[in-house]
Amino acid sequence: MKRNTSAAKAIVCTVVLWTIPLLLAAQRSVPKLEDLPRRxxxxxxxxxxxxxxxxxxxxxxxxxxxDLNERMDREVYREHWVNDRVFAYTDIQLKELPPVIDLQLIDRYGDFHAPAIGKVFSKYGTRGRRRHQGVDIPLSVGEPIYAAFNGKVRYARYNTGGYGNLVIIRHENGLETWYAHLTRCNVAQDDYVTAGTVIGFCGNTGRSRGAHLHFEMRYCDQAFDPEHLIDFSTGDLRYQTFALDRSFFSIYSRASETLEEEDDYDESLLAVHSPDGELTSEDILENIESTTQAAIKQEQAKTDPLYHTIRRGDYLGKIARQYGTTVKRLCQLNNISEDAIIREGRKLRVR
Known part of the structure; x- marks a missing residue:
């Protein structure tokens, strides 16, 4: 009886051992839906x-x-189009660019997608003696990186200059976005991509001390602070159209200096109520008179000369925004050119 039981167990084991490979082979032979013919x-x-x-x-x-063929054949994708080097506008100097460049960023919802969402831990500006011409956002290795706008891939390869795996996309308004230190590129040069396309995955390639996305924005190879346009903490685009001032191409031109400015409201111009809460005709007349006199004094003050003492980090664009004027007007008042070097301690007339 024991001998029959042992024999039965041996037969069962043999059947199982032969069946498992057959089941695995059958399972492997069942194609995934995505692998079926694609029509x-x-x-x-x-x-x-x-x-x-x-x-x-x-x-x-x-x-x-x-209209894809028409899109890809636009002049912006033909002039200064190079795939083997990062800089494409070597024959255009900063001084040749217009004082203000009007950029149409999006036409409709869906024309923008944040390349990544997270806190910027290294901002645009100087880093010791080096120029840090983009923003760094810490991410995990392998996290997807998205195309910010519709455009055509100009560069997608490993860069030996420190960027590691780098993708550069040129957009229809001439703006270029750079995505660096990728673990690998998910697109190839001359591909047309739309906002939100996964163009690569976060990595630590090139000159990098940890997994993160290094993201730059450039116009004619000139870099400016991407935080002028994108709130990376929320993934929101700040503007539909943007006036790119030539002064923004300075490494000292930080978006935070502009975005943190707040409007001051003069609450004294509001209606004045009497102590009992009712507004009399005398109160109204008195308020109108005081408001008018205040407005006259304010207008007179605007005609008086006003000077600004230049401090470290000042530049014409920043000073113009601070006093509500333009770079062109500052140059006229001080008889200087827009490219003039302004030195610390000098007094500059702003009104």
């Missing part, structure tokens, strides 16, 4: 007549742009 079966419209959605038989889909 287009339907096209759906979107709110944008130039963007459609194609549905495929294997339960996948993609965007389709009927």
């Amino acid at each position: 287009a079966i339907d096209t759906l419209d979107t709110d944008d007549s130039n963007i459609k959605i194609v549905i495929f038989t294997n339960n996948t889909w993609c965007y389709y742009y009927p």
Whole structure:
């Protein structure tokens, strides 16, 4: 009896050992839905007549742009278009750029996607003796990095200059966005991408001390603080259109200096109520008179010369914003050019 039991167990074990490989092979032979033949079966419209959605038989889909060839052949993607080096505008100097560049950033919702969301731990500006021409956002290795706007990939490769795996996208308004230290690039040069496309994954390649995204914004190779346009803590775009002042290309031009400015409201111009809470006709007349006199004195003060003593870190654009004027007006008042070097301690007439 014991001999029959042992024989039965041996048979069961043998069957199991032969069955498991067969089951695994059968499981491997069942194709995933995504691996089935991919044939287009339907096209759906979107709110944008130039963007459609194609549905495929294997339960996948993609965007389709009927005007894609026209988009990719625009002049902005032909002039100064190079794939083998990071700087494409070596023949254009800063002084040749207009004083203000009007940038149309988006036309509709969906034209922007934050490249990453997080606290900026290293801001645009000087870092010791080096120039830090972008912002650093700490992330985990492998986190997806997104294209900020629609555009065409100009550069996507490993950069030996310190950026590591680097993707550069040029956008239709001429702006370029740089995404550095990626663990790998997810796009190739000359690809057309839309806002929100995963163009790579966070890494620690190149000259980097930890996993993070180094993100830059440039116009004609000139870098400016990306925080002028993006709130990285929320992932929001600050403007639909943006006036890019040439002074912003200075390494000392920090967005925080502009964004932290607040409007001051003169509450004394509000109506004055009598002690019992009722507003009499005499109160109204007195308030009108005092308000008028205050306005006259204010206008007279505007005509008096006003001077600003230059401090370290000052530049024409910053001073102009501080006093509500323009760089052009400052140059006229002081008989200087927009490229003039202003030295610490000098008095500059601002009104």
